[in-house]
Amino acid sequence: MEKLYKEIESTMSRIESKWQKINYSTDHFPEVVWKETSSLDLSALGEVSNQLKLLDMPGVRFQQQRSTFSDLYVQIFHNGRFMIEILNWWGGHVNVHDHDFSAVQFQLKGDALNVVYDFKAEQETGALRFGSLNVRESEIWKEGGRSIVRPGDVDPHSVFHIGEPTTSLLIRTIATPRYGAQSNYFPTLAAHYYVSNDIQRKKLTALGLLSRKASKEFRMNLEKFLDTQSLSENFFMLIKLGSLLLQEDYSDILQNYADKGSLEKKLVDSVVLNNGIDFFKTKANETSDLNYDEKLAAFAVSASCNLGNLQKVISQLGNTVNPERISSGLKSFLTKLDSGDQAVAEGYLDIFGMAEFANEKV
Numbered sequence: 308m309e310k311l312y313k314e315i316e317s318t319m320s321r322i323e324s325k326w327q328k329i330n331y332s333t334d335h336f337p338e339v340v341w342k343e344t345s346s347l348d349l350s351a352l353g354e355v356s357n358q359l360k361l362l363d364m365p366g367v368r369f370q371q372q373r374s375t376f377s378d379l380y381v382q383i384f385h386n387g388r389f390m391i392e393i394l395n396w397w398g399g400h401v402n403v404h405d406h407d408f409s410a411v412q413f414q415l416k417g418d419a420l421n422v423v424y425d426f427k428a429e430q431e432t433g434a435l436r437f438g439s440l441n442v443r444e445s446e447i448w449k450e451g452g453r454s455i456v457r458p459g460d461v462d463p464h465s466v467f468h469i470g471e472p473t474t475s476l477l478i479r480t481i482a483t484p485r486y487g488a489q490s491n492y493f494p495t496l497a498a499h500y501y502v503s504n505d506i507q508r509k510k511l512t513a514l515g516l517l518s519r520k521a522s523k524e525f526r527m528n529l530e531k532f533l534d535t536q537s538l539s540e541n542f543f544m545l546i547k548l549g550s551l552l553l554q555e556d557y558s559d560i561l562q563n564y565a566d567k568g569s570l571e572k573k574l575v576d577s578v579v580l581n582n583g584i585d586f587f588k589t590k591a592n593e594t595s596d597l598n599y600d601e602k603l604a605a606f607a608v609s610a611s612c613n614l615g616n617l618q619k620v621i622s623q624l625g626n627t628v629n630p631e632r633i634s635s636g637l638k639s640f641l642t643k644l645d646s647g648d649q650a651v652a653e654g655y656l657d658i659f660g661m662a663e664f665a666n667e668k669v
Contacts, residue, residue, distance in 0.1 A: 308351070308357055308360040308361055308364075309364070311349075311351060311352075312361060312364060312366075312367070312383075314347065315347070315349075315383070315384065315391070316384070318343055318344060318347055319384055319386065319389075319391070319478075321343050322339055322340055322343050322389070322478070323386065323388070323389075325339045325342075325343065326339050326388075326389075331388060333408070333409050333458050333480050333483045333486075334409065334457075334458065336389065336409045336410075336480050337409050337410060337411050337455040337456065337457070340410075340411040340478045341411055341453070341455065344411065344413075344453075344478065349413055349415060349476055350415060350451065352383075352393060352415055352474070352476060353415030353416030353450075353474045354416070354474075355379065355395060355472075355474075358379075358381050358383075358393055358395075361381070361383055362381070367382075367383050367384075370382045370383060370384065370385050370390075376394065376401065377394035377395055377396055377399060378395055378396055378397045378398065378399045378472075379393075379394075379395035379397070380392065380393070380394060380395075381393040381395070387481070388480065388481060389478065389479060389480045389481065390478075390479060390481065391476065391477070391478050391479075392476070392477050392479065393415075393474065393475075393476050394474065394475050394476075394477070395472055395473075395474050396417075396468040396471075396472055396473045396474070396475075397471060397472045398468075398471060398592040398593070399468075399592075400467065400468065400588045400589075400592065401465065401466070402465065402491040402492065402493070402581075403424060403440065403463050403464065403465040403491060403492035403493070404463060404464070404465070404489055404490065404491050404492065405459065405460045405461075405462065405463045405464075405489055405490050405492075406456055406457070406458055406459070406462075406486075406489060407458065407459075407482045407483055407484075407486045407487065407488065407489050408456070408458055408479045408480045408481065408482055408483060408486075409455075409456055409457060409458040409479065409480050409483075410455075410456035410477045410478060410479030410480065411453055411454070411455055411456070411477070411478050411479075412453065412454045412455075412456055412475055412476070412477050413452075413453050413475060413476040413477070413478075414448045414449065414450055414451065414452045414453070414454075414473075414475055415450070415474040415475060415476055416450055416470065416472060416473055416474035417450060417468065417469065417470020417471065417472060417473030417474065418447055418448065418449055418450060418469045418470050418473070418599075419447070419448045419466050419467060419468050419469055419470070419473050419475075420445065420446075420447060420448075420466070420467040420469060420603060420606050420607065420610065421445070421446055421447075421448050421454070421464060421465075421466050421467075422442055422444070422445045422464060422465055422466075422467070422610040422620065423442075423443045423444040423445075423462050423463070423464045424440050424441060424442060424443055424463045424464065424465075424492060425440075425441050425442075425443045426438055426439070426440050426441075426460070426463055426492055426497055427439050427441075428497065430570070432538055432539070432570065433502075433537050433538055433539035434498055434499050434500070434501055434502055434539035434542075435496050435497070435498050435538055435539050435542060435574075436490075436496060436497045436498075437495060437496045437570060437573050438495070438496065438497065439494075439495070440463075440492050440493070440494055440495075440497075441615075441616060442610070442611060442616040442619045442620055442623075444623060445610070445619070445620040445623040445624055446623070446624070446627075447469075447624065447627050447628065448466070448475075450470075456477070456479065458480075458483060458486050459486040459487075460486075460490065460497075463490070463492045463497075465610060467588065467591075467606035467609065467610060468592075469599060469602050469603055469606065471592075487499075488501065493546075493577040493580070493581050494576065494577050494580040494581070494584075494612055494613075495573040495574075495576050495577045495580075496542070496573060496574065496577050498539070498542060498543070500543060502537070502539045502540045502543050503543055507540060507543060507544065510532065510544065511544060511547050511548070513528070514528060514529060514544075514548065515548075518551055522556060525557075526557065526560065529544075529548075529560060530560060532544060533560075533564050538570060538571070538574060541564075541574065542574050542577075542578075545561070545564075545574070545575070545578045546577075546578055546581060549582060549585065550582050550585075550586070552578070553579070553582060561575050561578065561579070562575075579658065580612050580658070580659075582655075583609075583612065583655035583658060583659060584609045584612055585609075586651060586652065586655055587605045587606070587608050587609035587652070587655070588605070588606065588609045590605060590640075590644060590648060590652070591605035591606055591609070591640070594640075594643055594644065596643060597640065597643060598636075598639075600632045600633070600635065600636030600639070601636045601637075601639050601640040601643065602636075602640075603628065603632070603633060603636060604632075604633045604634075604635075604636030604637035604639075604640050605636075605637070605640050607620050607621065607624075607633055607637075608637065608656070608659070608661065611659070611661075612659050613659055613660055613661075614659065614660040614661050614664060617659075617661060617664065621633050621634075634664070634667065637664075637665055638665065641653070641665070653665075
């Protein structure tokens with residue numbers, strides 16, 4: 308690992324020198340990295356055991372930062388302007404998001420489905436932008452491949468990790484303030500979580516505790532919050548409470564809130580659809596005996612959340628994945644769920660407008 312790390316340091320020195328000549332432009336950083344890493348073999352860093360060896364090096368040990376982004380986050384280089392981070396995924400997943408940095412991403416281990424979206428904002432209030440989210444591009448990131456990460460809100464995307472584990476490495480700039488806070492994207496809105504402060508998190512923790520043993524108090528307090536908080540705060544709270552609010556005992560709370568106005572309805576629509584998105588992602592990761600096609604099919608559904616988007620994903624993957632593999636993979640995926648989860652999955656497929664597709668003969 309010492310030899311590889313010296314090669315990495317040498318490459319980073321060249322990148323620093325070339326990038327300086329173009330005034331440290333965040334927009335053009337990926338071009339420099341792409342050229343300077345064309346012959347750099349980073350595949351050994353796809354193994355966690357090799358990452359652990361790097362952690363023994365003084366220059367790497369003191370680079371470490373806390374991060375919940377990925378199941379194991381390792382930072383191996385940082386010079387104050389750009390860095391190298393390794394993201395290890397062993398079943399974790401994230402929402403659709405954009406970036407306040409630019410980068411080149413290296414797929415070191417495992418395949419992943421990458422889906423890029425277009426978001427058209429129609430109305431903004433607080434931390435929320437209401438609009439529509441539609442699939443633009445879909446591809447399978449194959450082990451050994453590279454891709455460019457553009458800064459700002461031009462390429463919101465989500466990555467679904469088919470291999471377990473999957474490992475990616477990013478050579479990326481530090482956050483660039485002029486691109487603003489990173490946003491997460493949902494079917495009817497985009498949000499950035501500046502409302503996710505200590506008070507909000509404590510409220511959520513308290514509601515979670517009350518929901519276990521004191522349902523009346525849970526209901527009373529949640530309804531009070533929904534009446535007094537901003538739309539942004541309410542969205543953060545409802546999205547974090549997740550499927551709890553779809554239980555029969557509490558579903559009327561969502562309906563009553565949706566009836567308050569058009570923005571409240573769009574907010575609730577995103578909460579419900581996001582529960583379906585998370586359901587398929589979670590089951591794809593938790594169901595241990597799924598094959599490649601079954602996981603890909605579940606992820607394609609999760610990435611799409613409506614039939615038009617799903618058809619676009621299937622079409623765009625057609626050069627590498629026969630469309631019938633996704634159709635048959637979805638049917639097979641459903642048979643591997645227990646009866647309760649099958650019913651939930653079929654309910655979400657109906658909400659997504661995909662029930663007929665799921666029942667088509669292959």
